[in-house]
Amino acid sequence: MTPATERIRPTQGQRTDAMRARLLEATLEIIAEEGWANASTQKICKRAGVSRGAQTHHFPTKDSLLIAAVQEIVARYQRDIDTATSRPDGPDQHLEDVFDFLWGACFEGNLLNSWMEVMVASRTDAVLRPAVRETDQTAVTAMRALGDPYGPGAADLVELTVYLLRGMVVQAGVHLDDENRRKLFEVWKKIAC
Amino acid sequence: MTPATERIRPTQGQRTDAMRARLLEATLEIIAEEGWANASTQKICKRAGVSRGAQTHHFPTKDSLLIAAVQEIVARYQRDIDTATSRPDGPDQHLEDVFDFLWGACFEGNLLNSWMEVMVASRTDAVLRPAVRETDQTAVTAMRALGDPYGPGAADLVELTVYLLRGMVVQAGVHLDDENRRKLFEVWKKIAC
DNA sequence: CAACATACAAACCATCCTGTATGTAAGTTG
DNA sequence: CAACTTACATACAGGATGGTTTGTATGTTG
Numbered sequence: 001m002t003p004a005t006e007r008i009r010p011t012q013g014q015r016t017d018a019m020r021a022r023l024l025e026a027t028l029e030i031i032a033e034e035g036w037a038n039a040s041t042q043k044i045c046k047r048a049g050v051s052r053g054a055q056t057h058h059f060p061t062k063d064s065l066l067i068a069a070v071q072e073i074v075a076r077y078q079r080d081i082d083t084a085t086s087r088p089d090g091p092d093q094h095l096e097d098v099f100d101f102l103w104g105a106c107f108e109g110n111l112l113n114s115w116m117e118v119m120v121a122s123r124t125d126a127v128l129r130p131a132v133r134e135t136d137q138t139a140v141t142a143m144r145a146l147g148d149p150y151g152p153g154a155a156d157l158v159e160l161t162v163y164l165l166r167g168m169v170v171q172a173g174v175h176l177d178d179e180n181r182r183k184l185f186e187v188w189k190k191i192a193c
Numbered sequence: 194m195t196p197a198t199e200r201i202r203p204t205q206g207q208r209t210d211a212m213r214a215r216l217l218e219a220t221l222e223i224i225a226e227e228g229w230a231n232a233s234t235q236k237i238c239k240r241a242g243v244s245r246g247a248q249t250h251h252f253p254t255k256d257s258l259l260i261a262a263v264q265e266i267v268a269r270y271q272r273d274i275d276t277a278t279s280r281p282d283g284p285d286q287h288l289e290d291v292f293d294f295l296w297g298a299c300f301e302g303n304l305l306n307s308w309m310e311v312m313v314a315s316r317t318d319a320v321l322r323p324a325v326r327e328t329d330q331t332a333v334t335a336m337r338a339l340g341d342p343y344g345p346g347a348a349d350l351v352e353l354t355v356y357l358l359r360g361m362v363v364q365a366g367v368h369l370d371d372e373n374r375r376k377l378f379e380v381w382k383k384i385a386c
Numbered sequence: 387c388a389a390c391a392t393a394c395a396a397a398c399c400a401t402c403c404t405g406t407a408t409g410t411a412a413g414t415t416g
Numbered sequence: 417c418a419a420c421t422t423a424c425a426t427a428c429a430g431g432a433t434g435g436t437t438t439g440t441a442t443g444t445t446g
Contacts (some may be wrong), residue, residue, distance in 0.1 A: 011443075016393080037230030054395075057392085062433090120366065156329070245426090247424050
């Protein structure tokens with residue numbers, strides 16, 4: 001029974017998936033807009049249009065919700081990387097293009113802002129740290145792999161670029177001047193490539 | 194009157210200076226150990242061995258205390274820079290030495306950890322942001338000046354190094370492995386100098 | 387269809403946080 | 417030395433937060 005046409009209320013599994021997705025989306029928005037420290041479960045629930053009871057049902061503790069959010073951030077990042085690598089924009093591109101891709105992935109959207117919030121917070125949060133460490137590890141290795149086709153040492157250059165961009169994105173949260181950062185990044189590309 | 198030998202209780206000015214210094218010191222310790230988000234005035238007072246009344250007397254609002262702490266962080270940083278520049282370790286040193294100095298100032302002590310806490314927090318804190326922006330601006334220009342003796346373009350390289358090290362120090366808060374970072378920094382020095 | 391599990395809403399509670407009195411002792415100054 | 421200001425302690429008020437509990441409606445399953 002239970003034909004799809006007659007079903008008014010979705011199945012339990014669908015409800016769970018949808019609710020978790022809504023809560024995670026709201027969590028990411030709050031982190032991006034108000035910062036990790038101000039991401040209270042109450043705000044998240046209000047943003048998601050959900051009662052606190054619903055949230056505690058799917059994520060019984062705040063930590064569980066935030067850790068899920070951490071993994072979601074990196075999952076989205078990974079998705080960007082995957083699409084970038086699968087699409088061969090030309091059979092013979094230059095390492096410089098990888099740098100430009102990293103720049104783009106860094107400064108469009110606010111994923112990296114959220115990620116820096118998470119990393120800084122995890123330094124003093126023993127519960128968070130293991131989860132962040134693990135996910136960050138995989139993210140960094142995935143980005144290093146972007147450099148592999150360009151000879152030995154390229155992976156190191158990519159990793160350096162990642163740290164540089166992380167420092168820059170924190171800077172961008174305080175200083176609006178984007179021009180200077182872009183200029184500096186050009187300098188960096190010139191000496192690294 | 195009031196000869197110094199007979200004075201049991203210090204003068205008002207001395208008391209104020211000492212109390213402010215104690216509170217700022219405690220604030221920096223708490224930020225370094227527990228993070229900006231967990232730096233409550235209550236914890237700070239307990240750490241300083243001071244009543245909350247004393248704190249509110251000298252810093253009537255939490256923001257005023259934290260902004261004072263922000264400026265203290267950069268003041269200490271500046272002191273490091275000044276002593277480094279005033280001491281000519283040799284009349285003809287290399288730009289590489291500047292990089293090493295920055296590395297040292299970055300990873301010994303936890304000043305930079307605290308500073309990254311502040312910068313990340315100020316992205317979503319409208320009260321904090323102006324103070325952080327201003328103090329960071331002066332700090333960055335001071336560090337750029339370290340490169341000036343080494344020709345045009347050196348200042349840019351120094352600024353790039355600053356951002357790189359900032360990204361690395363956040364990384365260090367999550368991943369303990371210091372060896373990899375040091376190795377990467379050597380790579381960076383090699384291609385930049 | 388009946389027993390059971392799941393999804394969610396609403397209320398409650400203990401804790402912590404910041405700011406604000408209020409009171410007292412000690413410096414400072416006319 | 418008397419008026420005044422400063423330094424500080426204690427206590428309280430109002431708000432926010434995270435976790436728990438209770439109640440109900442709706443799948444799901446034997």
